[in-house]
Amino acid sequence: MMLIADSGSTKTHWCIVDANGKRLIQTLGINPYQMNNKAIREVLERELYPNLNSETIKDIHFYGAGCSTEQKCNLIDSVLQAFFKNANIEIHHDLLGAARALCGHEPGIACILGTGSNACYYDGKEIKEQMNSLGFVLGDEGSGAYMGKIFIRDYFQNGLPADLKQLFHEEFNPLLEDFLDKIYNHPRPNRFLASFGPFFLKNIGHPYVHEMVSKSFDEFFSKYVLKFKQAKGSQVHFLGSIAYHFSEVLKASTIKAGLQPGKIYVSPIQGLIDYHKN
Numbered sequence: 001m002m003l004i005a006d007s008g009s010t011k012t013h014w015c016i017v018d019a020n021g022k023r024l025i026q027t028l029g030i031n032p033y034q035m036n037n038k039a040i041r042e043v044l045e046r047e048l049y050p051n052l053n054s055e056t057i058k059d060i061h062f063y064g065a066g067c068s069t070e071q072k073c074n075l076i077d078s079v080l081q082a083f084f085k086n087a088n089i090e091i092h093h094d095l096l097g098a099a100r101a102l103c104g105h106e107p108g109i110a111c112i113l114g115t116g117s118n119a120c121y122y123d124g125k126e127i128k129e130q131m132n133s134l135g136f137v138l139g140d141e142g143s144g145a146y147m148g149k150i151f152i153r154d155y156f157q158n159g160l161p162a163d164l165k166q167l168f169h170e171e172f173n174p175l176l177e178d179f180l181d182k183i184y185n186h187p188r189p190n191r192f193l194a195s196f197g198p199f200f201l202k203n204i205g206h207p208y209v210h211e212m213v214s215k216s217f218d219e220f221f222s223k224y225v226l227k228f229k230q231a232k233g234s235q236v237h238f239l240g241s242i243a244y245h246f247s248e249v250l251k252a253s254t255i256k257a258g259l260q261p262g263k264i265y266v267s268p269i270q271g272l273i274d275y276h277k278n
């Protein structure tokens with residue numbers, strides 16, 4: 001029996017795969033840059049372990065945001081190994097998971113647009129080139145956290161049209177002190193910033209929101225994808241909730257950048273199942 005995990009900063013999708021099919025479990029996101037051993041273990045003990053039998057799992061493929069160094073991969077491995085004592089465990093960066101899910105064994109450019117953002121050129125076997133991911137403070141253009149940061153800044157600095165500001169006020173009743181506290185003093189501020197994605201989607205017809213989303217994607221292509229020398233000759237594929245729900249705006253921005261839009265998946269799980277079965 002195989003366990004595949006796709007872990008972002010907001011949520012983790014776990015898929016148990018056996019001869020009879022698949023079973024999905026969702027937990028909070030696990031990011032070793034934002035969580036220590038204890039915090040990760042608490043999430044898994046509360047939300048994952050009660051839903052499966054560890055002894056039946058023989059192979060684990062964990063793809064996670066923040067699993068970009070040996071140290072961070074070892075942190076995840078140590079937590080999982082303590083529970084799955086009989087399993088062969090492989091920890092990989094979520095970008096490789098996106099590339100395998102989107103491209104399979106073919107070359108292409110794989111992009112993640114969810115709570116955070118990232119991109120790489122994949123040659124069909126491994127990642128050959130990628131940009132440095134700087135996180136939501138210094139980067140993450142095109143992501144939900146990036147859009148939330150722009151919007152909240154404009155809300156509190158009188159940069160929004162009056163009608164849109166009123167809509168946001170009626171739905172969230174935002175207080176500056178509360179928002180600053182959640183951003184600077186609470187864990188996972190990127191998740192909080194990205195939580196306004198449904199509001200943006202609901203109001204995508206508003207000129208301000210449409211332009212903000214479109215410009216955010218334009219910046220993503222400028223900072224990430226267009227810097228790959230293979231960009232113009234490759235299909236560009238996308239993964240994540242922001243890519244999926246704002247797909248029409250994303251496709252338009254992709255074409256505007258002179259690129260070839262490819263697949264858009266909200267989750268990599270089925271692609272990863274197909275990859276590891278083959």
